Amino acid sequence: MAGGGILLMQLEHILSFQLIGLERYTLGDDSIGRSLVQTQRFFDRRSRDIVDESDENFSDAVLAYITKPDVTNEEIGLVENSGPNGFFTESIRPTLFLLRGLLARGVLGFVFGRKRWRVNYGLDTSRTPPTRLAVPYRAKDMPTSRSEFSHPNVVILLTLLCYYYGGLTDDHLFASFAHLLDTNQRDVEFQTWIQGAPKLPPTFRQLEGINLKDRAQCKSLVFPALRFNKRVVNYFLSHIVFPKEMKEFPHKLSASGWDIGKIKDYPTTAFSRTSNSQALLPLDVTYLDLPNQQHTNALVLDYLLQAENSVAFLPAGDLARTWLNMHTTESTRGVVFLNDSDEIVVLNREGFVEPLQTSAFANQLETCLVFLDEAHTRGTDLRLPQDYRAAVTLGANVTKDRLVQACIRMRKLGKGQTVVFCVTEEIRTKILESRPATREGAEVSVSDVLHWSICETFSENLGETSLAREWALEFLEDEAQDLESRYRPRKASAAALSTLASSSNPRNNLIANRCLQFEELEFHGSTLQEEQERELSPEIQQERQVQRPPAVDPVEHHIHPDMRTFVSTGVVEPCSEAYMPAFTVFSSIRTATSLDVSQLGGKRDLLVTADFARTVKKAGASNVSDANVVDCVMVVSPHEAQQLYPHICQSSTVVLHVYKPRWNVGFRSLDHLQFFTIPSLPEPRVVRPSLLTQLNLFAGQLACDFLGLASTKADGRCTLAADGFILQASDEAQGTLLAPRISPVPFLKEIMKIRKNSEGIGRTHVGSMLDGVFLTLSDFAAL
Template sequence: MLPIVALGEAITWEQRASRLIHLACEGLIQEFDREKAEEYIDWLLLELNSEIMIRPIQASIGFSIMDNSKESNTVMQLNMGEGKSAVIVPAVAAALANTNKLVRAIVLKPLSTQMFHILVQRLGGLCDRRVYFLPFWQNIDLSKDRIEMIRTFYDECMKAGAIILVLLEHVLSFKLLAIEKTIQEQNEISEPLTACQEWLSKNTRDILDKSDEILHTKYQLIYTMGRKQTLEEGRDRWILMQELLDLIQEKAIEFSTQHPMALEVGPAKGIKYHSIRVIDASIGDRMLQDIASDIYMINKDKVPSVSSRLKLLSPSTRELALRFISVKGISIDEQNALFGVCGNLKPQLLVLRGLIADGILLFLLHNKQYRVNYGLDRKRSSLAVPYRAKDQPAVRAEFSHPEVVLVLTYLTYYYSGLQSEDLKICFDLLGKTDNPNLTYEDWIKRYPTICPSFSKLGGINLSDREQVEKKVFPLFQYNKSVIDFFLSEFIFPRQAKIFPQKLSTNTWDLAEGKDHNTTGFSGTNDNKYLLPTSIRQSDLPQQVHTNSLVLRNILLDDNNTVLKAHRDNASLGANEIIARIAELAPKIRVLLDVGTQILELDNRQIAKAWLEIDQSSEIQGAVFFGEGNQLLVMRRDGRTEPFVSSALSKQLDRVLVFLDEAHTRGVDLRLPIGTRAAVTLGPNLAKDKFVQGNSHSIVFLASPDIYAHIQKSAQKQLSEPINTSDVLLWTMLESCRQIRHGFPTWADQGLQYLTRKTGWERFRRDGRKGQLKETAVETEARPLLDMYGISDQAQRFSRELIPFDGFEAISQRLDQFGISSSRSISVQEEQEREVDQELEVEVSIERPQPANPRKHFLHPEVVSLARSGIFDKNSDAFSLAYDQYEGTSARYLLECKAWTPELYATVDFKGTVELEPSSNIDDYLRPVRWILSTRDRPNLILLSPYEANQLVPMVRKSRACSLHYYAPRVAKSMPTFEFLDFCPIPAPSEAFPYSRPSPKARIVLNTFAGQLFFQDKGYYLEFCNYLGIYYGELGCSAERTIDGWIGQKLSQYLSLQQEDATCKFSKNPLPLLAKIVNMRRKGQGFSLTHLGGVLNTRVLEENDF
């Protein structure tokens, strides 16, 4: 043995003797064995540097990880508290980083800061190993030279034996960016990036800490592609949602009174929206069925945007609509029959079906908790985003399902209220609405009484800062009507959009086969069935008993205490929970909020409150995680310091410890043996989160609803107490449920990976980028009918694949668990949807480049018309105005020939920006401002402002044409311009009198321009006759559509006024009207206008004008 090695061993033995003397005094001697120090010098140096000795079990796991003879990627299990992160990761990383491979330690973000400190502390001293943290995102500014610098850096790290600490998203982002740049044909970046990625595949050796979490199916990285699109029927979706949430609150209060242990409805002051959480899913389902029945009842009108239209239908059709929104098993024939009558209500019915029949609402109210699973991150979005833990928004994650985003965003603002800046925006927008006073009256309807000065909009002076901050803001902060207005008029029109395509990667990419194996370990192996097929669970024989050992430890008598934390059968608040813990004996020193029950306070406030309640002299501070996942210590005097530099870090017998849910795994604190901890129980708590820790005792705290839920799982009466075995049974059942519901996403991600991998390999072989794009680019925007409608399951949820490597393994595992039994993997509809609701994805948004404006052009034919008044409708300078909507998302609703052919538009009017042929021009429609009319025939020609400006001198001299200013009437107080008599050029005279457009021409013009208010009731009746709308008694067996449209045949049968008033439309034009206004208004509301009344089947009376 070399002398230096002998000296090192002697020092470790001296350190060991010192520790053994201390342990002997405590009666806690453990035997340690030695491994051969000469074989792994780095291990000896690590022991010297850290004053530890590597245990035999740690050495066995380390040797297994480093075993190069293994031909596949593996993960293994080691009991909690055995030093996986503190000892094994540094030891293995140092041994593997032998200048022949680049070692990467891949960790979870909440644990990244602590792991970095551990690696630096263990390896930065005597081991003399450098530790790097190299993040990577899509928005990094890359060039060929910079990519080469990264590649050189990796090579230098490998040769120096350095270790790189990375997050899962960094690894996936690097790989995805190479694919993206290749598809975009940015060869200068894609080629070196691909070469660097291939170098990494050949030279990296990855170690996964907490592998069960890192390889979880919820992790998926997405790069969006293309231009953002407005959500299909966006405004109808979010208006329906806010109406439905009113009804949900009403029903939740009613059902919680009848079933107090099944639904939790939080207290709310004044008009604030109550927090709602479903505990018992069966009761929650009954509540949703009751909600569906209320929508169906025509005398209740609980959801006006749907109920007001259903009342025009026959009882049998209404019954079919009820079945469609509340029953999963409905046939495609029934769907087609319903849509044949309710075509204009199809979007709302599909959304309701998704929310109720498909269980989206139940899933959200049962599984998602505000501030724990979702909330706001105002730094990057005004929509609800996923949270990784209490008050910890995911850095880049977004919910992928539109209805999930909308519902959770509404609930987030209802619970948190509006900020002062939000309310200022509300009042600014209110002044620009169609009818501000009427909207304000709708806001204050929610108050039983209100200050007289605020009973009218004019009583609010926004310039008076004191009044706004002390009176106006507190009054409207939690007003649901104001919040709905803010979201529907400001947030959703701007942010509730979707990209057409995406690129994605997932944990299958991380676990793919490479030249050097990927190895991971975790304290549990519950998710081994959801691992990618390219990595397998391979536990050491001496670790097979780990699960049984953990369960045995928990079932010890010292842990058999489950307390029902309540006050008069109501859940306790944060301070009450802490006070309850402080009363317990033996003393509680550690609080693990695994169930996320302490929501009112943040971690710092909890530590402070606990120190104030526990005044015992032996307690000198409290340990907790602060912002940025940094472990902190708060002293008695309130001072806070980093744990690593605090003297109390070596005196954990003198501190209290609080760990929130995000940090109850993977945190290594050397707590004194026998420390007693309190563990909170919460909804959806699986066993792997529950069985953390070793050599200590615990007591469980359960709120009344969770306590009742555990009793139900254990088949006990409400009067019977529960014990630890009941809690274990409850968590095991939840684990089984989560695993089974994870299979659809697991299979889909596996198929995505295999398809993408095959496409990439073919591209590298053949160089065909078109084929790579076909396999790698996925559809992101899904039509409502695909999401919620009934169609061929094989088309919608199956993926027919060529039998490439890996397919059979997926199919066999699904067969094993009864998910699929065929080569065409088809998951159950409700499972697919539930997973889709839950899926959170890491999204890197590729912002579209600004659209380039088209150059203006004055066509010679337009000049000729202005001079001569001779209009050639066959000229390529003109086309029917309504043809413009062929370039929008409303093209499938358009029936151009049915509109009176008197309204034309020039080429320059229609052309606004340069777009790809397949792009929609919804966001680029030119407003109607200038109209050219000829005096000998009733044609109206829409001009661009450029054309109007150029033609003014010619028209002034012309006796055959007139130029008119026009604007659609979008506010009730606004004058009408539809008669085209506002300052025409030239001015009318006796020699050249002016004739007003016909009623039909005005209807066609106003509809095209998006006019919202009618001149009088006479115009309203003309409008209804022209479009074929009739609300009276039919007097025959025929049935009108849901919005009052009767069609051509029924219109002729009823002989409306005159024969020429008979409806010319063969399909319902009202959906087109709604779409036109939505495009023209950019998503702003118009339900309180005359046109809004027509579209919502409200009969207008004389006093409405």
């Protein structure tokens, strides 16, 4: 220490040393423990740390950023203040915000933990207007008539789960194949499909072997192997469903149940089943706890706690076997249930279904079995015999209110009628987890069931209270939000409550006081539970007017004299206006503002002529979407090639090459520049790899052998940015032939988008590398 020494240590050694002193204390070795702790404190006070490979050592900061709902300013700074070449780059931000939304904001937890397929959500094929997105369900297999989920990522995830669980129909698969056949990447994409379809017959493992016109063959032999294939489902949703049906508007005017409870000239009277939800009532609505009704909630619970009520554990296999083997007795003559029109009907032994009230069973319910599902346990009133016993099956997220409403269908409960709660293994586990520690080891009882339902009620109230706060405060809401606006860290909920509490508006104070009644209130997940009904067509009358691109005049072709000199001599004039570095053609696009595009052009060894670069007369802002498509030749325009053809044939220094970018691994590569030359060459010329790389990038080639990004993970010889850009490398480890000073990934993505008319390139070599995927030898097996 006196000589300013340096300790070279691994991160694991430092952390282990911090713990070993505490471990010595716990083992009773106080002397060694005290010495180690004092040494650690000395290092904390008298030393400074220099951390190498900080992106790895500070990975806990990234983990906290994407998993903690409320991050501190220091934790935010560790991730976001990492400099232009650090982790928080433009290409990484959307992924980072999305991960934070899925994890820290609880989107994944909400979708998997609070929603059940075909119970809380599913598909609705009968809805008008039709939709192929997931919609809310009122009960099992009973979709709502008009409502939809409000949060876009909840819609996307629930829709994915619907098709993962239910599979694709024949019409969905025909639509997917029709779309696939119209793309350039059909062969590559189809190969990814069959990787997850081991049961697909070998005859149909090539796209050419599938005849969509033979619908019977497709339905019987091809589609069964692809119906539940995750890659096919993802393709169908990402290319057909989501682009068409996922929609958001800049703003929305919202109204909720709170608007019904506003103060008017005459009082509004409302009825509630229980007092459990009084904390969710609008501010102007007062709950009247009438003295003669105060005992009813406790009375129902007392009825359920009576000794004759019990709990039965039903394994799924035993339940199915029991129902299959059940035989009705002669005293049972019919079954009462509610049909699809919510009418109470009865089914007799002859199989005839008729309304209960007009049947012979209206006054003979003692001869009938009664089946009520969750959707019909409210408002259904049947006079059942006094000795009846009800089996109440319990599912996830059953609150006390819903449980009591189901049980109270037995109007004489506690006075002869009884119930038995039937639970599955999943629900039994949740009941055991929620009950007090004093009940550990005991059999599940009715009191445990009631305790669990009360806990579920509290959890539901927590979520709905934060949602009610949004209803109370918001009227005009921003609907269309990017990932940064929706998920970037914001103020903690405590700060939001303190702002409301200190507001001069007394109604804001009331909202804050009500929220403070609940501990651990989370506002960031409130919108996940929101459902909405859109009102669009009744208010909108529109006449569609298609705005086409403005007409432009073509630039007249012109051959600069320096081009004729170049063809004759092969000499490039340094300051000539006849040609320019190739990548300067794209200097006007948005992503080029932060990148010096001349860095990608080497030492002026890849040039384009002025006639090639200028295609139309531009009256306004520059637009590169009308750039000459690199299809036949490079460097010169087709007009120049035609006019200079006689001179090129006689030239001994210039050769005209035919070139086309490779957009599919099924195409042969032409970047060797030997496909067709004018004049013909007795032996191939050697072209520098760096020049070919520039040519391929400029033309938008999507399948290539090399790109100026890292091809392997970082080692001790180089430093990589989060998008794979090589920040620093030793001479022997130089991982790129091109050497821009900042990451060219956003710029290259924009070029490929222009060259491919906005089509996806995710299945190509370049598309994978620009997304940060390292390619292996197997990716080039088809080259």
